[in-house]
Amino acid sequence: MRKIVLVSGGSGGHLSPAYALIEELKKRWVSFKAILAISGRPEEERLARYIKNKLTEVRFLSIPILPLKGKDIFNLSIFLSRFIKGSIYSFFFVLLFHPDIIVGFGGILSIPLIIFSFFLRIPTLIHEQNLYPGRANRFLYPFVNKIALSFEESKIFFKHQKKLVVTGNPLRPDFVIMNREDALHKIGLKTGLFTILVLGGSQGAKFINRYFLNMWKKMKGDLEFQVIHLTGLKDFDWVYREYRELGIPFKVFPFYEEMGVLFNAVDLIITRAGASTLNEISFFGKPAIVIPYPYAQKHQYLNALYYAQRGAVILLEEKDLNEETYALIYGIIKNKERQIFLSRKIKELNRPFAREWLANLTEELVGIKYA
Numbered sequence: 001m002r003k004i005v006l007v008s009g010g011s012g013g014h015l016s017p018a019y020a021l022i023e024e025l026k027k028r029w030v031s032f033k034a035i036l037a038i039s040g041r042p043e044e045e046r047l048a049r050y051i052k053n054k055l056t057e058v059r060f061l062s063i064p065i066l067p068l069k070g071k072d073i074f075n076l077s078i079f080l081s082r083f084i085k086g087s088i089y090s091f092f093f094v095l096l097f098h099p100d101i102i103v104g105f106g107g108i109l110s111i112p113l114i115i116f117s118f119f120l121r122i123p124t125l126i127h128e129q130n131l132y133p134g135r136a137n138r139f140l141y142p143f144v145n146k147i148a149l150s151f152e153e154s155k156i157f158f159k160h161q162k163k164l165v166v167t168g169n170p171l172r173p174d175f176v177i178m179n180r181e182d183a184l185h186k187i188g189l190k191t192g193l194f195t196i197l198v199l200g201g202s203q204g205a206k207f208i209n210r211y212f213l214n215m216w217k218k219m220k221g222d223l224e225f226q227v228i229h230l231t232g233l234k235d236f237d238w239v240y241r242e243y244r245e246l247g248i249p250f251k252v253f254p255f256y257e258e259m260g261v262l263f264n265a266v267d268l269i270i271t272r273a274g275a276s277t278l279n280e281i282s283f284f285g286k287p288a289i290v291i292p293y294p295y296a297q298k299h300q301y302l303n304a305l306y307y308a309q310r311g312a313v314i315l316l317e318e319k320d321l322n323e324e325t326y327a328l329i330y331g332i333i334k335n336k337e338r339q340i341f342l343s344r345k346i347k348e349l350n351r352p353f354a355r356e357w358l359a360n361l362t363e364e365l366v367g368i369k370y371a
Contacts, residue, residue, distance in 0.1 A: 002032040002366065003099040007114075008044060009107020009136065013276040015047050017127055017358070018105050020170035022051075022058055024359040035097065037061045039109045042233070043255075050257045054174065063089055065109045087112040094120060100366045101125060104144075106134045118143040123365040127358060129169050129275035130299045131306050133157050145365055148358055150275060150351075151306065167358045168351030169279040175260040177284070183265035187228065190249055194225040194333070197262055199271040205232040207318060208291060209239050212270065213246070215326050220248050223333065228262055230255060260284075268333060273304035279354075282312070285347035287339040289314045289329060291321070312346035 006022065008015040015038070022034055036051070038044050040062045048060055065086035068079040090112040094102070102117045104110030104126040117124050127148040128137050141147065141158060149155065150169040158164055181191045189195065200208045209231055216227065226249035231239045236254040243250045256262055263269070263284040271277055273292040281288050290313045292300035301317070308315035314332060316325060332338055351357075 002029050003034075003097065004032060004362075004366075005035045005037060005094075005097070005099045005102045005113065007037045007102065007104040007107070007110045008039070008048075009105050009110065009134070011041065011043055011107075011274075013129060013274045014105040014107055015044055015051070016172050016276045017129060017170045018103070019047075019051050019055075020172055020355045021103065021127075021358055021362065022055060023173040024170070024355045025362065026055070026057075028359065028363070034058045035061050035099075037063055037109060037113060039066055039107065040064045041066070046255060046257070061093070063093075063109055065112070067108050083108075083112075091116050094122070098122065101362060103127065103362060104137070104140065105129070106137050108136055110136050110140060114140050115143055125362060125365055127167070127169075128154060129279075130154075131275075131302045132299055134299065146361060148361055150279070150354075153306065165357075165361055167361060168354030169275060170355035170358050171279060171283050172260070173355070174258070175263070175280060175283060178261070178264045180264055183261050186261055187251055187265055189226055189228070189251060189265070193249065194223065194268075195266045196225060196227050196333070197266040197269045197271075198227060198229040199269065199277065200230060200232055200235070206235055207321075208270075208272075209235050211321055213239065213242050215329065216246060216248060218326060219330060219333075220246065222330075225333070226250060228266065229253075230262075268339065270329075273300035275299075275303050278303055278307060278313070279350075282307075282346045282350040283352075285343045285350075287332075287342035288346065289316060289332065291316050291318055294318050307346065307349065310345060310349060312342065312349055314342070 006018040008018050018036060036058055038048055063086045065083055069075045094116045101123045102113055104114050114124050124144040125146050126137050126140055126144050129150050131151045131154055133154060146165055147163050148165050148167040152166050155164050184191050198212050229252045231252060231254055233254045240252045243252050263286060269281055269286050269288040271288060271290060273290045290304040292304045304315045307313040
C-alpha cells in the first residue's frame, strides 16, 4: 500500500493544489494512505473541512507551526517554542509513518517534514504556485528531489535546472463548467443582470471592501448590475449592512466553499492576485481586474504582472486606487469587447493538464511507471 504525505503551507492557495493531487492519485492507486499536514490557520481549516467531506479516506494532521508575526522578544519566543515542538513531532511522525513520498506546497510547515525526510532518504517533491518562489521552497531547494513549477519563468530563481519540472498549478477537481443561469439560481441571484464578483482575499481585504462599496454607490444610477462579495470574516457584518442600504441585488459571504459556482455565475471578477485564484480564473476564462496584496515579498504583484503583460488581466495597484480609477473600472464594466478580449487571453494561459503532470512526477519519484 502506497503512503503519501502532503504538506499545506497555511492558506487555501496552498491547500487547493494538494487537494487536486490527492484526487488524481486516488484515480490511479488502488489502495493508499494519504495524510494532509496543515498548520491550523482558520482559512486553511475551512477548506480542510470541505476536503474531508469530499475525500473521507484522507487523514488530516494539524501541526501548529506558523510564521513569525513580529520581531519582538514575545513573538519570537512563541514562534521558537512552536517551531521546536512542531519539529520534534514532525520527526517522530516521519520516522514512524515512513511515507513513500512527501509533497510540500510551500510554507514553513514544509521545512521540518521535508528536511527529516531528506535524512531518512524518503523521496521529496515541492510544488511552487507563485512566479517568485516562496522563502520556504527556496530554502528547501537543496533537500528535495524535484521542484514542480507553475511558471516557466520561475526557473531563473534556481541554480540547478535538473531538479525543475514545469507542471502548472493543479486545479481543484470540483471546479467544472456549468450553466450560468443554474449557478445564479443556486446562489440566489437574478438572471439577466451584469454580475460582478469581488474577492477581498484572506489578507488585507478591508480597503478593497470599502473602495468598491463606494464605487457601487456612484454606479447604481447608471447601470443595472448585481454583486457577489466575499468579505473575509472580520468585515462581513459592516459590509452586509452597507449592501442592504445600497439597494442593489447582492449576496455577501464571509467565504464560500463552492467557488466554482461563483466563477460560473459572474461576468467580471475583481480580486487579489493569489496564484491559485488566477489559475482558477484562467480555467473559467473570466475577465478580471486584479489588485495584488501589496506585501508578502511582492508575490502577488509578480503573479499579476505575468498575466497583465500578456493582456490577460487589468492590473491595478492598491496605492493607485482613488476616485480617478473609478472611471477606468467603470469603463471596463461597460466595454463588452474588452471583456471578451480579456476572457480569451486569460483562457490561453490555462494549463489544463497540470493535475495529471504533477501526479506523473509524484509517481515517478516513488518508482511507478505511468502511461
